[in-house]
Amino acid sequence: MWENAIDFFSFTDANVIYVVLGTIILGASAAVVGSFTFLRKRALIGDAIAHSILPGICIAFILGGTKNYAFLIIGAFISGWISILLVDYITKKSKLKEDTAIGLILSVFFGVGILLMTYIQQSGNAEQTGLNYFLFGKAASMVGQDVIVFSVISVILIITVFLFYKELQLISFDEAFAQSIGIRVKLISFILSSLTVLAVVTGIQAVGVVLMAALLITPFAAARYWSGYLPRILILAAIIGGFSGFSGTYISYIAPNMPTGPWVVMVLSVIALISIVFAPKKGIVSRWFKQRKYRRLIQDENILKAFFQIAESNESFGEPKSVAMIRKKRYYSDRLINRIFKRLKRQGFLKQSASGYYLSKFGQRKAARLVKLHRLWELYLTEYLRIAPDHVHEDADTIEHLITPELEKKLEEKLNYPKADPHNSQIPYDN
Amino acid sequence: MVGDAISHAVLPGIVIAFLWSGSRDSVTMLLGAGALGIISTFLIEFLTNKGNLQSDASIGVTFTWLFALGVILISAFTGQVDLDQECVLYGEIAYVPLDTIVLNSGVDIGPQAIYLLGAVLLMVIAFVWLGFNQLRITSFDPQYAISLGISATLWNYLLMAFVSFTTVASFESVGAILVVAFLIAPAATAYLLTKRLKTMIFIASITGILSAIGGHFLAISINGSIAGAMATVAGIIFGIAFVYVRSKTKGDAKITSRESIVA
Secondary structure, three states: OHHHHHHHHHOOOHHHHHHHHHHHHHHHHHHHHHHHHHHOOOOOHHHHHHHHHHHHHHHHHHHHOOOOHHHHHHHHHHHHHHHHHHHHHHHHHOOOOHHHHHHHHHHHHHHHHHHHHHHHHHHOOHHHHHHHHHHHOOHHHOOHHHHHHHHHHHHHHHHHHHHOHHHHHHHHHOHHHHHHOOOOHHHHHHHHHHHHHHHHHHHHHHHOOOOHHHHHHHHHHHHOOOOOOHHHHHHHHHHHHHHHHHHHHHHHHHOOOOOHHHHHHHHHHHHHHHHHHHOOOOOHHHHHHHHHHHHHHHHHHHHHHHHHHHHHHOOOOOOOEOHHHHHHHOOOOHHHHHHHHHHHHHHOOEEEEOOEEEEOHHHHHHHHHHHHHHHHHHHHHHHHOOOOHHHOHHHHHHHOOOOOHHHHHHHHHHOOOOOEOOOOOEOOOOO | OHHHHHHHHOHHHHHHHHHHHOOOOHHHHHHHHHHHHHHHHHHHHHHHHOOOOOHHHHHHHHHHHHHHHHHHHHHHOOOOOOOOHHHHHHOOHHHHHHOEEEOOOOOEEEEHHHHHHHHHHHHHHHHHHHOHHHHHHHHHOHHHHHHOOOOHHHHHHHHHHHHHHHHHHHHHHHHHHHHHHHHHHHHHHHHHHOOOHHHHHHHHHHHHHHHHHHHHHHHHHHOOOHHHHHHHHHHHHHHHHHHHHHHHHOOOOOOOOOOOOOO
């Protein structure tokens, strides 16, 4: 195995270089084009095209009678194009949804393709043997000529994306707006569809019909978890696509019998899953931690508020409160309340005595501020938005955790430092 | 579209079941595929809800990944697995009569696939019959279903398990991709023609049967793949229905209802 690895990285075998270059170029350019179909929420259109080019290839073969490469690609391109048009037409002109139309078109086109393919096989034309490459891919048997074709097409793809970057970005995010500022949406969609078909027609020879969709959408699906800025996501997607192409080739080289295409997709999917789960900021894990942080903050603040309200109602500031008393104000489970007590004590907002917890000086100021924000907001809603006083509590309960000191100041000024809220409760100021 | 995804995603389940049992025993393969069908449904939901991925993308990512896994498994155990990619992808119904069940007494009781598909047909009919109301409510209005105490999630998973069963049972006859034609095309045709669910199911069944018969004759006449021809005919029938509906509604204001069928 080590010898194989050394062999691989020494790149002495011309064939290895071709395959590696070919898959990297393909992976990267498909990722860039696929990103836009992803953004237009048409991720599966690539799958439809991939299946739909089969009849085109067969018809081109029947008409041409030979395995002329250019001829087959043109056939593939045309039938891929027709499939997109049909999906659009069916979606627009009937009550069927887009995903149904995609599934319908891809399977029927594929059926027609298989029918034609078996027909060709029966006809006994000796040249038909290579047609299968379009179905299952042939990454491992790429030769110099293929790499040249791939490179040319990839360069075309990337240059076109570069030239129309702004328009593509606009129609991907807001088609109506793009239309309104005079961008020719139909033309740009046409260009994007052509690019997609082109990417699929070339990519399919490397990874096969079924896995083509992955080359288009998975790199972007992974990259978008790492950044929010489109150019950066695109570059990242291209890198992920290229890297997967490279690793897939490597794995199939060092392990005998391993197919290249599926390994490319395997590497891609693993990168995507890792990104979805562990990416900083947008990943599942970090979002979970963030949510937990906010949930705890809100729980803490609610309990502090409950302390303040009880003390306010019976003038018992500084006296210890029991769990049961808090529970009447804010219905959490006993266990949760005890946990929050401990947390608040650690932070210095609560103090513990023999008979229970009470607000520290610091805690009392924080609680007073929360109560003030709550009541200010209630007053604001009734005065300025004319909402009935009995409808404002819920809203204030949510917003009180989010109001910033700047907003707080504005509210106070706007309401002219009011004494009481709409329910005639005192607004406690910190002085 | 989930049907398409599942038909591809069950591949590793079939391979694992095959390696486990060491035979092409239909029941084991059905169980393996059913399990993978449920797992892929779960994965799709997980990526969509927890991972914040748009639903079409999570479908695409899930099924390509599982399919790649299946192909890798096949390649890794080529010596032991008597399955090949081509067979999985587009099957050949013409071989079905060759794979017959021979009883211990030596009597040939007919092709295995017929018994398998017959059993699955009965199961599907029983499932739809018994769960008709639940399926209908959870398909059209999951929130209402939940308010009635019907678990939309449970029925969704049950439905997907049945989609997997049907897919796998059809595998050796039509292959993973063309089975999608039969999952979607008849239903889409019927959906264009009627608004009533019961009528729709009825029309869809008739369309399915017609495509099967028509496809058979088409395939014989040009000596091609039967499964491919069946999908072609299903597509033609859809085309006719589509043109018919268009010509009928032409001139009218386009009235569409938002509820639609997800295969």
